Amino acid sequence: MDAATATTKRRLPAGRKAELAAYVAESGQVTVVDLASHFGVSIDTVRRDLDQLDREGIVVRTHGGAVSAMSVPGRDRGLDVRLQMQISEKERIAALAVELIEDGSVLMLNAGTTTLAVARALRNHRNLTIATNNLRIPAEISPSVFRDLFIFGGAVRTITQATTGPVTLAMTSNTTEVDIRCDYAIIAVGAVDASGYSTSNLGDATMMSEMIERADRTVILADSSKLDRRLFAQVTPLQKADYLVTDAPPSPDLAAALAEAGVTVLTP
The missing domain is CATH 3.40.50.1360 (Rossmann fold)
Known part of the structure; x- marks a missing residue:
């Protein structure tokens, strides 16, 4: 196990969520598989993290991944944004x-x-x-x-x-x-x-x-x-x-x- 992987596995959930939110914001749109690979955690863990971030209005949960919500105010997403989802x-x-x-x-x-x-x-x-x-x-x-x-x-x-x-x-x-x-x-x-x-x-x-x-x-x-x-x-x-x-x-x-x-x- 290299040093980067060891550091990833020692991260506290709160820290991982913050980094996950930043990664989604930078990427714009990501998949659950991509996030699991990037952060070295299970797909179920990523899904739970995304669900929490979506409830907090930080990301927009989509089927199979998430998109950035940085340009969208609060929990309410503009109609034009939602028209492009699913x-x-x-x-x-x-x-x-x-x-x-x-x-x-x-x-x-x-x-x-x-x-x-x-x-x-x-x-x-x-x-x-x-x-x-x-x-x-x-x-x-x-x-x-x-x-x-x-x-x-x-x-x-x-x-x-x-x-x-x-x-x-x-x-x-x-x-x-x-x-x-x-x-x-x-x-x-x-x-x-x-x-x-x-x-x-x-x-x-x-x-x-x-x-x-x-x-x-x-x-x-x-x-x-x-x-x-x-x-x-x-x-x-x-x-x-x-x-x-x-x-x-x-x-x-x-x-x-x-x-x-x-x-x-x-x-x-």
Whole structure:
């Protein structure tokens, strides 16, 4: 064992994490295998370190690696950044999700790049009613797909190009709120673990939860990099969803929890 290798193996975890974060920042984008080789540790150790750094907002965890978050403020990543992440996984998830939707259905879709992929994948559907807080969906979805398209009002979060606020539609003549229902809530979340579905923003979590409460069926969307993780704000427990659509099978423990909760898992 040479001196450099010996030094690497003696590093404390905190020191390794700091050096790992610096290495990701310098490289811009790295894989788990590359990091394990560079630092002389196991792949599982690197994954745990990256998960911790992602929770702290230092790196952006991706499927199989990480990208630098130095130019991105806080936990919220700009839409343009997220549009470049897990592109093929999101397209596969969207293709599966739209198979559940019948023509003429009423849908609620939340903000997120995966739901944008769903909007594009609905191109062969007709006569849908769609309600969303995702400000990009009107530009992404074909006019031939929907009969009516509603945008929920509220405060605009420019970083996600979405609104936050109560899921209500008000009568134009007065302030009476209209009770709204939908056939499907299609909800992209930031994390899934045995405790439920979660996201990094409290306002977003409230919006998602209210959509789910108004739906006959709920379809959760999450690529495999979001499984076995938990973020700041819980959206709802596992059993509140009917389907989890993801791009790879969950771990055995998470799969067991989903099965116990009665959630059908759909993968390519």
